[in-house]
Amino acid sequence: MRKLSSKTLPWPADWAALFGAARPLIIEIGFGYGTFLLNLAHTNPDANVIGLEVANKCLTSVEDAIERHNIPNARVIHSTAETALYHLFETGTISQVHVNFPDPWFKKRHGHRRLMRRETLNAVVNRLEPGGLFYLATDILAYAEMSADLLADTPGLDNMLDTSWASSLPGRFVTKYEAKARRVGRACYYFAYRRNDQHAPPIPIVKELDMPHVVFTSPLTLDQVHSSFERREYAEDDTRIAITHSYRGKHSVLFEVYVKEPTIDQHLAVLLVERETPGEYTLQLGTLGHPRPTPGIHLAVKLLGDWLTSLHPEARILKSKLQD
Numbered sequence: 585m586r587k588l589s590s591k592t593l594p595w596p597a598d599w600a601a602l603f604g605a606a607r608p609l610i611i612e613i614g615f616g617y618g619t620f621l622l623n624l625a626h627t628n629p630d631a632n633v634i635g636l637e638v639a640n641k642c643l644t645s646v647e648d649a650i651e652r653h654n655i656p657n658a659r660v661i662h663s664t665a666e667t668a669l670y671h672l673f674e675t676g677t678i679s680q681v682h683v684n685f686p687d688p689w690f691k692k693r694h695g696h697r698r699l700m701r702r703e704t705l706n707a708v709v710n711r712l713e714p715g716g717l718f719y720l721a722t723d724i725l726a727y728a729e730m731s732a733d734l735l736a737d738t739p740g741l742d743n744m745l746d747t748s749w750a751s752s753l754p755g756r757f758v759t760k761y762e763a764k765a766r767r768v769g770r771a772c773y774y775f776a777y778r779r780n781d782q783h784a785p786p787i788p789i790v791k792e793l794d795m796p797h798v799v800f801t802s803p804l805t806l807d808q809v810h811s812s813f814e815r816r817e818y819a820e821d822d823t824r825i826a827i828t829h830s831y832r833g834k835h836s837v838l839f840e841v842y843v844k845e846p847t848i849d850q851h852l853a854v855l856l857v858e859r860e861t862p863g864e865y866t867l868q869l870g871t872l873g874h875p876r877p878t879p880g881i882h883l884a885v886k887l888l889g890d891w892l893t894s895l896h897p898e899a900r901i902l903k904s905k906l907q908d
Contacts (some may be wrong), residue, residue, distance in 0.1 A: 585651045587643075590663035590672055590848075591874040595791050597672040603632045603657065608679040608713075611636065613665045613699065614686055616761065618646035623757040624682070625650075625658035631679065635660040636668050665699055669707040670790045670847035680717045681708055685761050688727045700731045703846065709740040710784040719753075720775040723765045728773035740784050741777040749773040790847055793877045796906050797868040798889035799859070802899035809856065810837050812895055818887055822846045823880045827854075827888065838870060839888060845880040852881070854888055864902070867892065882907040 588602075600606035608631045615621040615635040625633040637643050637660060646660050661668065686699045700720070708718060718741060722728050732748040735741060753774045765772060804812075813830040822845065829840040837856040843849070853870030867889050869875045886906050893899040 585647055587647070588659060588661045589874070590661060590667045591850075591876060593661070593672060595671045595876070596674050596789050599632055599634075599677075602659065605632070607632045607657070609634060609673070609677060610680040610682070611668075611673075611678055612682040612684070614683065615646065615660065616642055616684070616759070618642065618649060618660075620682065620684055620757055620759045621646060621658065621660070622649060622653075622655065625655050627757075629657060631657065633658045636663050636665055638662065638664060664848075666704055666707070666846070667848045669704065669711055670787070673711045674789050675710050675784065675787070676713045678711045678716055679713055681712065681719070683718075683720045684759055685722055685765075686720075686727075688722075688724050700727070700734055702734065705734060705738055706785040707787050709738060709779065710787040712740075712779040712784075714779060714781060716779040718775075718777040718779070721762065721772060723762075723770045723772045725771070725773070728775075731775060735775060735777060738777075739782050740780060742780045744776040744778050749775050790878070793879065793882060793907055794905060795869060795877050796882045796885040796904075797866055798885060798892075798904040798906070799864065799866050799902045800889065800893055800899060801864050801902060802893065802896050803863060804896050804899070806832065806835075806837050806856070806858065809892065809895065813837075813839075816887070816891065818883075820883065823883060825880065825884045825887065827884070841884050841888075843878070843880040843884050845878060848876070848878060848880075850875055850878070850881065854885060856892065865892075879907055 599609060610624055610628055610631045610633045612621045612624060612635045615637050621633060621635045635646060643660055643662055650658050683699060720731060728749055762772060810830050810832045816827045818825040824844040826842040827839055831838040835858050839854045841854050842851050852873040852875040855868055855870045857866050859866055867885060875881060893901060
């Protein structure tokens with residue numbers, strides 16, 4: 585079974601081609617060890633069931649189970665919820681979204697990792713089809729209270745329960761974590777919402793840009809460029825860029841770069857390579873880390889190009905392919 589990742593799948597993904605049939609899409613975000621996900625696939629044979637997870641141990645375990653039991657309508661993807669929702673799924677294409685016992689991430693510095701926040705919920709609403717379902721379960725009262733307020737303030741979703749949450753949902757498959765929580769006396773809180781006909785927040789799918797590159801001329805050698813490097817950090821709007829190290833190769837200098845954008849984090853290499861004409865260089869993406877050309881990646885290449893040409897007064901850009 586081919587390993588799937590939001591870094592390598594097409595943006596948007598062709599789910600019909602991946603599964604071999606165009607069927608309703610059911611998503612579980614953060615499937616853990618996969619018992620709930622596999623049950624979704626078993627009880628929904630006419631749907632394509634997709635699990636999103638970032639823990640490699642969980643991904644490997646469930647991939648093995650899918651292959652071992654020959655489950656044709658289930659696949660798992662290494663991805664955060666934000667990256668998948670914004671890059672892999674188009675508007676109105678998901679029939680169900682399930683979130684079971686997410687990490688609360690209550691510390692202020694971890695708030696951007698919290699699943700139940702306005703930006704991510706808006707993306708869920710946009711990607712749900714009319715009548716699509718959203719389910720959430722948690723065993724943390726503070727998280728339930730926060731989620732209840734957030735969901736009540738979401739016009740595109742209607743509560744299917746008589747109260748903000750329920751203490752049980754008839755017919756629900758019980759996960760191992762859930763069963764353990766109940767054994768030790770922890771209460772669980774369940775939410776069930778349906779997508780109504782109100783307009784979804786306008787969230788277009790984020791597609792790839794062209795590959796960025798800069799061609800320039802400079803009297804400096806690669807050794808001089810490498811010896812001039814110092815760690816550099818940039819912030820622009822919601823994008824954070826850190827250019828942390830440079831490494832000297834035989835005919836190149838490799839720059840290690842981290843780019844954090846609202847929908848995706850990337851760790852990649854940008855290469856400065858010599859061209860056939862002496863004194864000419866190309867700055868381009870390397871292949872390490874499967875970089876996807878997003879606005880943040882274009883910005884990182886631009887910033888590196890600006891720095892490289894600032895090192896010598898005779899340096900000048902010959903051509904570039906960068907987003908404005």
